[in-house]
Amino acid sequence: MAIHASIYHLTHYKYDRPVTLSPQIIRLRPAPHSRTRVISHSLKVSPGGHFVNHQQDPYGNWMARFVFPEPVREFKIEVDLTADMTVYNPFDFFVEDTAETWPFDYPVELSEDLSIYRKPDHVTPALQAFLDTIDREEARTVDFLVDLNRRVSQAVEYTIRMEPGVYTPEETLTIGSGSCRDSSWLLVQVLRNLGFAARFVSGYLIQLKPDLEALDGPSGTDHDFTDLHAWCEVYLPGAGWIGFDPTSGLMTGESHIPLAATPHYQNAAPIAGGFSSAGAPEVDFNFDMQIKRVAEHPRITKPFSEEAWDRLNALGRHVDERLEKGDVRLTMGGEPTFVSIDDFESGEWNTDAVGPQKRGLADTLIRRLKDRFAPGGFLHYGQGKWYPGESLPRWTFSLYWRTDGQPVWKNTDLIAREKDNTNPTPEDAGRFMGRFAEALGLDAGYAQPAYEDPAEWILKEANLPANVTPENSKLKNPEDRARYARVFNRTLTEAAGYVLPIQRWQGKASKWQSELWKPRRGKLFLVPGDSPVGFRLPLGSLPYIAPAHYPYSYPADTTEERGPLPDFHADIAARRKAVEEEIARIEAEEAEERARLLPEESRERSQRSETTPAPETSRQKIIPQGEGSDPAFGAVRTAIAIEPRDGRLCLFMPPCDRLEDYLELIAAAEETAADLGLPVHIEGYSPPSDPRLNVIRVAPDPGVIEVNIHPAHTWDDCVATTEAIYEEARQSRLGADKFMIDGRHTGTGGGNHIVFGGATTNDSPFLRRPDLLKSLILIWQRHPCLSYLFSGLFIGPTSQAPRIDEARHDTLYELEIALSQIHAPGDGPPPPPWLVDRLLRNMLTDVTGNTHRAEICIDKLYSPDGPTGRLGLVEFRGFEMPPDPRMSLAQQVLLRAIIARCWEAPVKGRPVRWGTVLHDRFMLPHYLWEDFLDLLGDLRDHGYDLDPVWFEAQSEFRFPFCGQIEAEGVHLELRQALEPWHVLGEMGAIGGTVRYTDSSVERLQVKLTTLHQDRYRVMCNRRPVPLAKTLTSGSSVGGIRFKAWQPAEALHPTLPVNAPLTIDIYDDWTGRALAGCTYHVAHPGGRNYDTFPVNGYEAEARRLARFEPHGHAPAPYRPQPETPHPEFPMTLDLRRPPGLM
DSSP states (O other), X not given: OOEEEEEEEEEEEEEEEEEEEOOEEEOOSOOTTOSSEEEEEEEEEESSSOEEEEEEOTTSOEEEEXXXXXXXXXXXXXXXXXXXXXXXXXXXXXXXXGGSEESOOOOHHHHHHHHHHHOOOOOOHHHHHHHHTSOOSOEEHHHHHHHHHXXXXXXXXXXXXXXXXXXXXXXXXHHSEEOHHHHHHHHHHHHHHTTOEEEEEEEEEEEOOOSSOOSSSOOOOSSOEEEEEEEEEEEETTTEEEEEETTTTEEOOTTEEEEEEESSGGGGOSEEOOEEOSSXXXXXXXXEEEEEEEEEOOBTTBOSOHHHHHHHHHHHHHHHHHHHHTTOOOEEEEEOEEEESSOSSSGGGTTOSOOTTHHHHHHHHHHHHHHHHOTTOEEEEEEOOOOTTOSSOOEEEEEEEETTSOOSOOOGGGBOOTTOOOOOOHHHHHHHHHHHHHHTTOOGGGOEEEEOOHHHHHHHHHTSOTTOBTTBOOOXXXXXXXXXXXXXXXXXXXXXXXXXXXXXXXXXXXXXXXXXXXXXXXXXXXXXXSSOGGGSOOGGGSOOXXXXXXXXXXXXXXXXXXXXXXXXXXXXXXHHHHHHHHHHHHHHHHHHHHHHHSOOOOSSOOOOOOOOOOOTTOOTTOOOSSTTSOTTSSOOOOEEEEEEETTEEEEEEOOOSSHHHHHHHHHHHHHHHHHHTOOEEEEESOOOOOTTEEEEEEEEETTEEEEEEEEESSHHHHHHHHHHHHHHHHHTTEESOOBOTTSOBOTTSSOOEEXXXXXXXXXXXXXXXXXXXXXXXXXXXXXXXXXXXXXXXXXXXXXXXXXXTSSOHHHHHHXXXXXXXXXXXXXXXXXXXXXXXXXXXXXXXOTTOOGGGSSEEOTTTSOTTOGGGOSOOEEEOOOOOOSSHHHHHHHHHHHHHHHHHHHHSOOOSOOOOOGGGGGTGGGSHHHHHHHHHHHHHHHHHTTOOOXXXXXXXXXXXXXXXXXXXXXXXXXXEEEEOOOOOEEEEEEEETTEEEEEEEOOEEEEEEEEEOSOTTTEEEEETTEEOOOEEOSSTTEEEEEEEEEOOOOSSSSSTTSOOOOSEEEEEEETTTTEEEEEEEEOSSOTTOOOOOSOOSSHHHHHHHHHHTEESXXXXXXXXXXXXXXXXXTSTTEEETTSOTTOO
16 A cells, blocks of 8 residues: 555646647657556646547557647646556566676567667767777676666766757767756667667656655655656566666656657657747746645554644643553553664574674664763673573673763763774783772772683693694684684783672671682682683682571662662762872871981981882782681672773673662772773673663664663653664664565564563552553453554464463463452452462463463563562563554553553453454454454543554554455455464474474455445455455455465475465356456566565565456356355365365
8 A cells, every 4th residue: 555646737838819739749648558557647638629639659658639720829738647656666577588698689579670769879979988988798687777877877967957859969978967858868879879779758757755864875855746757768578668767877666657658759748739820929838747645555654644643642641641640650661673774684683693793783772872861871781691502692782870860970982882992901901900999999909810721721722633723723613713712812821801809798888898819729710611701700719608608699679668879979089089188198197207207408418218119919918818717707709800802891790789889880990991091891790670770771682683671651751762762773774674585574573572560669550559460461361453463473372472362261261260369449458469470470471381471471570589570560572563663652652541541440350262263353454453443442431532543554564455456346455464373393403402483374364345245255266265244334354374385394294385366256146257366475477586675665566566456267167165164264274175174
């Protein structure tokens, strides 16, 4: 569904005296070969009293010949035209094998017919000079033509030239500029001199303002406009006439509507004819061209109008008022995902979690978000999730900032960039750690070097083949090769990093505690590996501590009250000032004492003195661990570490129980980095969860980059955050558009999970009012539209966010028992938080019992695992990433309105037993939309008036339009419908087992609109489609389920492909098809795409190319009687043979 644009074209001549018009030839009717569909066309010529004859010229172009028998005082031509601006791919053609490369010869049978298009004019010097610059070596024909078109565009600067006529190629090349007519005629002559058949084309050019500005190059026009235009067409064997526009240097597309295509420009003039009169009349010429969008179907780049957006914003603020009035204390976060806009092919943007591009792009994005949200925040580069089967853990980049506005990190330049290479040395690491210890009031001697274990690596080197070296180990695993090379290039005698044992004394003391670690072997030898030094500390080689006395880390309880945070930078500055004042005082006292004890000096008498330097390794005031000390008291088993790695100085943060401790270490790190001029890369443990600290995380996930955004407290916060995330991602060259090979839009494939909760655990509305969660569960279960309208392609009982009742009907029985124990206000006491978790934790899961793979996920509501899981959060995981921020905000206002409605009026009753209806009726977009309108009606009854228009773009995104036909008043429309993907059984593989997902089955919705529903039916491959009448008179819908491709791993691997689908409008009265269409699952011409679509235009062109609005089953036929299966009464499953029940 595209934009419909209307053109109004006026040409008006006024004469000061009567004139006699000769026959006027008007070529202003779109040519028959126009690829742009013209919906309507009107040509009006005045004054009246003329004769008109519509005909075709010798080249097949439409022309109208007007004869005016009487003299006239004016000649007025008006054209009104409406065009369907549906995108098509200009490269969607095939060339015969004999013409794949240039030079080539046209087939003998075409040579005579094309001779008129191959005859060039006389070659002039400038044209010959241009021809001499063209490489005559063999080249791919299409590439050669595209490059030639570009060269002509660059050689001729476009100018608007009002005088009639066309420059010769000599004039155009000499001047170096010209109109579209001049450059097009030049290209025609160049092509003919190179042996191509080329023709001159005149027509209309429509250019619409793009919805988005381009990141690279010009964005195009800043307003809609249209004009008469000229271009060139080349005849290629196998492809036909292909258009090239030398004005832009591009191929012609849906914006080019040809009017006349002729061998010479003289026969392509839109208006031709003369006049005669007594004397020379004065002519008043008026020309006007206007364009207007007469229809704009919702699309992902412009989901709705500005007026609709203003109404949505107003409703969002109204919901806020109701939430505040009800003291809901709701916060809202999310996990949008993005993909690269430059690379759709690499594994990291399809199935792999990590890859070479993601770290750099994530660093760019997190820094842009820092500038946008938290100039005083700090960046943390930590370890992320580590899933089974992955050789190394993933990474996570985090941005932290204080909610009170105080800066955590002041100078962004002191945070090393991901791509920086400052070549730090181990000596730099040692200096940093010593100064850092002093900033905390500790002795610099506590900073100890840590080394790679030579015994371990010497043994590994000894086990290598005799003919390789550690630097070039020839190992198959690239991670092992890199590990060997890294360690041996650094040498085993050089410190890998420095370690400062550090710990708050029992977590609440006013000073830090450290000690000198002294293992049995004397030096700190790290655990073998290539993780950061902080993860490989040799804690097992330190003196034994009984478990009763071990200094375990105990994260603070998330439910305890917290006071305001101090200014740690000021504290460290005050501490440093106090130390400096103390040093100055001591020096003054020593000077005074020295002056009192030593004899008075004069010019004639001086006192000689000597200074004895202290030993370099003096550690007199540090008591090492060992005999004579009790390690059960005062032992430290956490440390901060620093190491040079990957061209950066990496500071590994230790685990901290409280946020205050962590921020003090961060402040000390910045002060140290500023003193030494050494940027650092902060990694290691992240700050403990605390509502006084906001966080945005950027992390890799299979095929995407995931952004965990901070919670928004108001609707305005939601708008600002969502729009900022999308915009900053786009400026970082990340987007939300991802397509399958066949052009279907998948969002990003990584989802857009939405998280609700409160500012603190105690504020969570789901813990204060557990009946709110009960109401949400019931609403979600009763309205399948919430599960399927906003989901991705992967749905079904084995998906990553299944409905609670998908293939698990017994769960509803158990769920009713659990929900009966959660009472609404006034109906009984609410269950305590721990009981809410226990009641629902085992219900809200997937089929394997995984709580994190449920559609409504409560694994961070009040988990028994520890404080990090007791955050009062509920995550809705069934949302796919929408490509536009306003589409996302429409979803958010819907969810906020549902929560406000459930808070004010709790939902009661029992779940609905949908059964197989879920995967039959609710797979069709028509019934999902009906269910969605029912949900909006319920919200409207409670004072939340959501406009369905806000979600039409979402429906179009989820259920793309395939095509439509109309015949004798009967209208047939095809749309993509939903189809569950099933995870198959385990299969053996190298290193373990694998499980495939069967996505080989697809489903279409067929919608028939006719006043004679008893007469017309829909047939698919001569089998009747079960149609159900809708609430709209004359409209019926049904589903077609078919096998689209045949993978080796599928539910039914031997069943053949059912495509193409021949869909007929079948007339029961005549026993034959009235009309029909053909739907292909692949390009009908046999094009086998090797790459994914690069943007939405190419994706739409691929989708629409698979639909042909013709091709019904020929000859009369009578379909066999077929009874739909009782479990799927609305679906024709072509995989099942006729008659199988």
